[in-house]
Amino acid sequence: MLIVINVDDLGLHPAVRRAVDKLAEAGVVTSSTTLANGPDLSESVLLQDKHEGLGLGAHLNLLRGKPISNPDHISSLVDDDGLLFGNYKSLLLRYLSGRIKLSEVEKEWSAQVEYLLDHKIRLTHFDSEKHIHAWPGLxxxxxxxxxxxxxxxxxRPFEHTxxxxxxxxxxxxxxxxxxxGASFPGKKPRTADCVWGxxxxxxxxxPHLFKKYVETFRPEIVEIVCHPGLPQEGDGPLPSEFGPMRVEAQWREESESLLHKEWLEIFKELGATPVNYGQIDPRSGEIK
Known part of the structure; x- marks a missing residue:
């Protein structure tokens, strides 16, 4: 079994970067996805060279902050201030009512990917803020x-429940x-068998809940989705233009779990290997 342990939201705040740094050093985190419009992106990019086993992907974003594209060119995705809407329910209602133009989504997501590539990130994979890329059509x-x-x-944010x-x-x-269930994707890009978290x-x-999960469903490749953070005194707040976020409430508990609970021991018991997506051959599903 191969396990990708991925931290979402890298680039959002120094607290997330610190957590990825410390957890990658401990060998518990192998992957993270970066927000192209995150205020901490430039510092976060440095982690990919600091930690050889850390893969960085793109955290595609339609929900929060200032878009990478010119707001005038993606009017169905932004409010009157030129910002992404910042509210999940509002965005979902716009999507369900047909007011989101897929051509503009493609333009903004492509701009985000190109921005990350321009920052020399060696992208291993995609996911998205609030898993919005799972919506039908997206x-x-x-x-x-x-x-x-x-x-x-x-x-593919499919978790057995x-x-x-x-x-x-x-x-x-x-x-x-x-x-x-409403999407019929092709064979590429490849996905893990399921996710957890x-x-x-x-x-x-x-880790014991995770062990029970994988022993029940027996995936060959599984991704753990997590949101740790290590805030320090003097840190600024989350960026106001990103709208209300509950992720800050997860930072400490998930950091404590990954740092102090017996994750590596559980992986060993499972006979599992922690990897990032860049280390897996997409054709065979095995380590390169």
């Missing part, structure tokens, strides 16, 4: 963009399952 579009830029892997589970985590995973976050980001 999943195939993200795959098209990945193929255009030679990106071999993309997150027991039928007897009735909590917010279940609702998140069920919604994404429905979205993905969308339904189980904060105190539930626990």
């Amino acid at each position: 999943y195939n579009l993200a795959g098209k963009i990945a193929n255009k830029y030679g990106i071999k892997w993309m997150r 027991p039928l007897n589970r009735f909590d917010k985590g279940m609702l998140r995973t069920r919604f994404l399952q429905l979205c993905l 969308i339904g189980d976050q904060k105190e539930n980001l626990d």
Whole structure:
């Protein structure tokens, strides 16, 4: 079994960068996805050369902050101030009512990828803010963009959820399952067999829960989705133009779990190898 442990939101805030740095050093984190419009991007990029086993991907973003494209060219994606809407429900309603133009999504996502490439990031894969690329129509579009830029892997945010589970985590995973069920992607880019960490976050980001999950579903490749952060006194707030964010509430608990719980021991018990997507051959699904 191969396990990709990916931190979302790199570039958002120094706290996320510190967590990726420390956890990559500990060997618990192998991957992170970067926000092209994140205020901490320039410093975050340096991590890919500091940690040989750390792969960096693109965290495609339609939700938060200032777009990379000229706002006048993507009017269906921005508010009157030229910012991405910053509210998930508002964006979803615009999408469901047909007010989001896929041509503009393609333009903005392509601009984000090119911006990251211009910053010398060796992109290993794609995922997205709030898994919005899983929405019908957007999943195939993200795959098209990945193929255009030679990106071999993309997150398919499919997490198995027991039928007897009735909590917010279940609702998140069920919604994404429905979205993905309406998409019919090609064989490229390749995806992991499943993910874990969308339904189980904060105190539930626990290695024993993960072990139970993979022993039940037996994936050959699985991605752990996590959101650790290590804030320090003197740090500024999250960028106001990004809108309300709950991720800050996950930072400390998920950092504590990854730093202090027996993740590496559990991986060893499972006979699993931590890797990043760039280390996996997309044809064979084995380490290169």
